[in-house]
Amino acid sequence: MENKKNSEEIDLGQLFIIIGNGFKNVFNSIINLFKAVFHYLLLALLFLKRYAIVLAVAALVGGLLGYFTESSHDPKYQSNMVVEANFNSGYNLYNQIDYLNSLIKEKQTDKLADIFEISKSEASRLKTFEVEPYQKDKNINIEFEKYLKETDTIFTFGRGYNIENFKARFYNSDFKLQNIKVIAQNNFDFSKLTSGMLKIIENDYFKNILNLKKKGIYFEKEAILKDLNEVDSLRALYKQVELLSVKKDNRATTNIELGQKGVQSNPQLELFEKRDILLQKLNNINDRIAHETFIVKAISNFNSGAEYKNIIEKKWVKFAILSFLLAFFIIVLLKLNSYLKQYEEEKINTVKK
DSSP states (O other): OOHHHHHHHHHHHHHHHHHHHHHHHHHHHHHHHHHHHHHHHHHHHHHHHHEEEEEEHHHHHHHHHHHHHTTOOOOOEEEEEEEOOOOTTTHHHHHHHHHHHHHHTOOOOHHHHHHHHHHHHHTTTTEEEEETTTHHHHHHHHHHHHHHHHHHHHHHHTTOOHHHHHHHTTOOOOOEEEEEEEEESSOOGGGGGGHHHHHHHHEEEHHHHHHHHHHHHHHHHHHHHHHHHHHHHHHHHHHHHHHHHHTTTTTTTTOEOOTTTEEEEEHHHHHHHHHHHHHHHHHHHHHHHHHHHHHHEEEEEOOOOEOOOOGGOOOEEEEEHHHHHHHHHHHHHHHHHHHHHHHHHHHHHHHOO
């Protein structure tokens, strides 16, 4: 028994030693990794310090070359337009923007001139079109709130569905509000592009959907207006009945049986409430007409334009970065070549010995 107990104590002791060595090795590996990263970081900083003047001169020369190259060209101007797209026409909008950029790239100024009804000279000054959701974060929250109102909230959150899941399934083309940016050479009359931009998004497919949508909405509106007229006629009739009752000194309340048999109610009050409901429906219909009876519309047209000032796309910035990187790689290659020569000489000397 005593030998068995001593054996178990030895086994436990060895187990703790193994676990301790394992933790020690893990911590040592992490420490060595940090040491290696710090070491190579210092080497990189020493390299940059040693050749800082050369790299700075290269970047300066490249920047000056880019500046003079850019100054010899006409400046670029940009303008923005915000549109609201219905019936998932945002997808077609993105396709048409790609199409316009392909025409610009292929220098097909005649087609661009036809699309926007401008001269070929003006079309040749167009440089690029860009599109992105307007106020993306704000509008994704609005769309998520609409989604929650239209679905079972308890079921939705019960499945762990949240706004991040909602964002993941939303493409840029799904947003109703889109911001279109156009960049052109020289100061351009961007307002000429508005109507053409709207036309290229619309096609027969969307026009058919729009016609069906309009018919449904206006049919609902006519039905509501008809009901309103009937309610107003009944109210006028009840008013005449009450006036006749007053003239005959009839103090009894005029009640008309509505709904289920034997239930008496105030007809004027019921008609007032029904009229109020119909007016609310009419307001909703008018709101739908304002927001659903178009394929795409301009919320704000292309403005007069402003000088394009994206510093990343400035030639002096690009040339400075490229010159810096070119000088850096040349120095690295020279250092590598020197190291290889030294290594080769050491090997030859070793063999001779």
